[in-house]
Amino acid sequence: MPKERILIYSSLLTIALAGAGFYAFKQFSDSRLSEDEVARIGNSVITADQLKAYMGQRSSASNALDIKKQLLQEMIEREALIATAIDEGYEQDPAVVRALENALIARFRERQLNPAIERIRVSEDQVSRYYQDNIARYTTPAQKRAAIIKFELADNALAAESKRVGELAHRVQKLALSQPEAVRGFGSLAAQYSGDQGSRYVGGDIGWHAEQSQSLDPALAAALSGITKPGEISAPINGRDGLYLLKLMDIRGERITPLESVASNIRIQLLQRMRMEHEADWLKATVASVKPAVVNESVLSQMVVVRDEEVAAVRPPELPQ
Template sequence: MFDFVRKHTRLLQFVLVLLIFPSFVFFGIQGYSRFTGGEATAVAKVDGHDITRAEWDAAQRDQVERLRRQMPGLDPKFLDTPEMRLQVLDGLVRERTMLAAADKLHLVTTDDRLQRIFATDPQFAQLRNADGSVSKEFLAAQGMSSVQFAQRLRQELSMRQVLQGITATAVGPAGSSGTALDALLQQREIQLQRFEPKDYLAKVSPSDADIEAYYKNPVHAAEFEAPEQADIEYLVLDLEALKKDIKVPEEDLKKYYTENEARYSTPAERRASHILVKAEKSLPEAERAKAREKAEKLLAEVKKAPGSFAELARKNSDDPGSKERGGDLDFFGRGAMVKPFEDAAFGLKPGEISGVVESDFGFHIIQVTAARGGDKKSYEEVRAGIEDEIRKQLAQRKFSEVAVEFTNTVYEQSDSLKPAADKFKLELRTASAVKRAPQPGATGPLASTKFLDALFGNEAVRNKRNTEAVETGPNQMVSGRIVKHEPARQRALAEVKAQVRDRVAAEQAAALARKVGEARLAELSKAPETALPGATLTISRAQTRDLPREVVDATLRANADKLPAVEGVDLGAQGYAVVRLLKVLPRDPATGDMARLQQQYAQAWADAESQAYFASLKTRLGARTTEAAAAAASSPAAN
């Protein structure tokens, strides 16, 4: 069932939104007033009613579980972050606000409308049984009764009505849509002159005072900080480690080979051509005899001149699917053809021609043109692979038991990994300069956020204790300990002087480029007819020609009442640019159908209006998060 949900996520999007928040298990929009939580900490309030920490935690767990079903390999820690938890709370506030608004506006979904929508809407087709009822398998997988499902669907449809009057009726006026599309799609022809810092590096020379001032500036402190790092040792318990000590008796390997011979054989195939004289089994015997006689005559011609088989097939075969190819049927295996045809074809060698073969379709003359497959690898060829596979299977069975022992050992003897390494015959691995976050190119446990979080935990750092055994992948447990720890520190100026000098030089070169560019702009402002070096460019927001965004924005923002016009663009660390605007051109035709774009603009307008209306609903209903929410967002969900 979970596979079904994962494969139909897009189709079921509308339904799944009903399942996010477990607080909506009460019945009836009129029952909204029962959403109270006076005994628990309120993290938000809507229309005078609390959203409690317990409800928020439940919604978070529900969302994490649903996403894990859809993406089984996803690390749950990525889902239980403060940002994700606040998103869930925002969703709860939105749901409660919409429920309250639907209740106050009397937007109740009747039983008849509920049934009609479920029975007719295509997005519910995969959830409907033949009799129109909802799939019990789906409900069971979600832990719901049919009453709960109907009520959640009723609530969602009622909430949709709150904004539907706005989203369904919003219109993008022609005037405003034209202005907006012009801003996006209008083209302008320009000349451009860049003043890049790299061209001015040779003209600057930072002094020691400049370098020291840059280094001591608090704004740049983080640039010269040596990050926290540690030299570590660690153990990896996985299937590869367990396989080393597993021995498989030779007789078991041979038995496995015998029981799985089909896996080591290539299916035999034949390529054949045929001439069919059609005569279905239901025909009178006289007509079938006449057809056989025709086939015998064709066989005599083929045997007299085997090279003419393809030509005779084109002229005489009654098989429309192969006659144009000279009777060629391409390669086929056993079971693909009717049995008399198959037996004859697999009884011939390449180049041989059969006699007349009778089948339910009529009479065939068969020529085998090629053969392949049918080979079987010897036991010696596949022995190593069989042994590895069996050892892997045995290691998987053993892993669960050993993982518990491994976990206990690294915990009970937490001042060293050597006892665990000796007991389980594991390699004691080491790594240097390990940081709190996975580094580019990291693999294995060093790419695991879970392992690194444990490694840099307070106890592991302060007392250099073994970490707990951390699951870093399927059938893989890891424990590590810090051997040497270096906290984050500010590097001395002597260590980073060359690096600081380069940055100061870059700043000074950018300032000089800006100064020269501004002087050029002043010249052009007095004589805008002066051409700039280089070719002209035609740009729009859709066709930026890889120019910096600042240049594109300045070009399309420039006043085009009097042309040519000039603009200066400060590119910060990238220098300066002078733009000379020559022409204003119509919208870029490559951007597509204007009617479709106007529809998209109208949809964007509708989205903006609905967001504004929802904001007003929140204000009217007093929807807000409390001070407790920010602190709770950083706390793990209650179990």
């Protein structure tokens, strides 16, 4: 760390800690103390107001003389520790300097940034505008619930096998058309004939899908778009890995979540984004107010950080006990 920076933080720490400068101390209780001074240690003075403030922080404090003496002694001991630590150079310890830097940054942000962030408000117009601009996010497209029966058929199947499977699909289609309307999907026909293990035991039900659903075989998705009446059953469909029968079970139209249901979440999102943007602008302006940042790209590109495991690998062996 540059010597100049250490000196700066040393001075700041010294000022912040009430100008303590000696590690040896002696209590004074004589005429050299002014009326508002309770004690002096080295070059540091403890005033009546400081002692009162310290007493106010202690819930057990009272106006009894022995209690006041006890708390004053604690303050004297603290000043002595501070003075001794400074005298021995601890204010130049990198960890101490880092802690002071963090404290300075925290206080600076608290006084300069936080009040501005707290004043940020999201208006109803902003919420409404965001909702309208992102209406697709709050819209569930129209969907259809379908059931299938899958007949396994390889791409390279022989003509005879293709014919057999095709005839089977047509026979099962006729059986399905004769089922009662109350049957769920394809009912027991799915369990008997379908090769789709995920749906065969629930009547072939494959759930809700939007038009041109990416989760369906393209041939199935196209066929689903073409049937519009619940209960309607398609002719056999040539899919990627077999033949299919498709049945439309139900339809539900497009649904739009109303603004009042999502306004609170939108307001939170907008507030977070506005606060982050304000903080980014504030940091940029703060850097610019000091001086332009100059980056040594050459040094940056050649820099190598040794990780903990690499440090452990090159650590010398311990001395014998």
